[in-house]
Amino acid sequence: MKLILLGAPGAGKGTQAEILCEKYNITTVSTGAIIRESINSGTDLGNKVKAIIEKGQLVSDDIVIEIIKERLSKDDCKNGFILDGFPRTIAQAKALDTLGVEIDSVVSIEVEDESIIERLSGRRECSSCRATYHVVNNPSAKGDICDKCGAKLIMRKDDEPETIANRLKVYHAETEVLKNFYDAKGLLKKFDGTQDISKITEDIVKALEK
Numbered sequence: 001m002k003l004i005l006l007g008a009p010g011a012g013k014g015t016q017a018e019i020l021c022e023k024y025n026i027t028t029v030s031t032g033a034i035i036r037e038s039i040n041s042g043t044d045l046g047n048k049v050k051a052i053i054e055k056g057q058l059v060s061d062d063i064v065i066e067i068i069k070e071r072l073s074k075d076d077c078k079n080g081f082i083l084d085g086f087p088r089t090i091a092q093a094k095a096l097d098t099l100g101v102e103i104d105s106v107v108s109i110e111v112e113d114e115s116i117i118e119r120l121s122g123r124r125e126c127s128s129c130r131a132t133y134h135v136v137n138n139p140s141a142k143g144d145i146c147d148k149c150g151a152k153l154i155m156r157k158d159d160e161p162e163t164i165a166n167r168l169k170v171y172h173a174e175t176e177v178l179k180n181f182y183d184a185k186g187l188l189k190k191f192d193g194t195q196d197i198s199k200i201t202e203d204i205v206k207a208l209e210k
């Protein structure tokens, strides 16, 4: 199965990807996670894009397309994958077509902008296994320690209110148009992302298995 998860920042793409990749035994490929990893390890790529990501702007198409090309060529993507946060522009979507990647479904998780600030300012991420939590909606049973691996939970640098507003602006200007792009190909499936996490998963699974 090859899926794309679309949605505004904080819509719940990472949360659903974490559940779906376990259910279907496929890999999640998150360009955001790959980029943050390279920033944390201080690679050339990381140093180049650090300021961009912290302002909530998009990294250039050339760079992310190169990241995806390399990542999808790895063995763990052979049985399928979930793309979380890619493509984010029409140019990126066309690059995926050029690579010959045949997507089965595009899952759009729909959440109004108004809920996003609350979601992202309460988000916590595991500093080791990258599991996602929310201090109110989806807390770790161990407070600021990850339930899954015991590492410390941290906040993302781009989850400051001003940066969130910019990320939302960029989403509406550059990424939202992908819904029409994939609807025209008959691949788009929309889901109400304001429901409980488990209900959204249930709806997605039902639609994928139809």
Ligand code: AP5
Pocket (backbone or CB within 6 Å): 007, 008, 009, 010, 011, 012, 013, 014, 015, 016, 030, 031, 032, 033, 035, 052, 053, 054, 056, 057, 058, 059, 060, 061, 064, 084, 085, 086, 087, 088, 092, 119, 120, 122, 123, 124, 132, 133, 134, 135, 137, 138, 158, 167, 193, 194, 195, 196, 197, 200
């Ligand atoms: P990326 O890491 O992809 O961030 P994003 O798209 O802004 O999305 P988020 O990860 O913030 O949100 P999410 O939808 O995964 O929500 P989550 O599940 O965590 O990209 C970061 C940056 O990298 C970009 O700004 C850009 O600079 C760069 N980048 C990445 N890809 C790129 C590309 N292709 N091209 C160019 N640049 C690129 O949930 C959020 C919170 O809500 C959590 O706390 C969660 O617990 C909670 N929550 C989840 N679901 C629910 C629910 N149903 N009800 C209540 N709370 C919920």
Ligand code: MG
Pocket (backbone or CB within 6 Å): 013, 014, 015, 032, 084
């Ligand atoms: Mg995410």
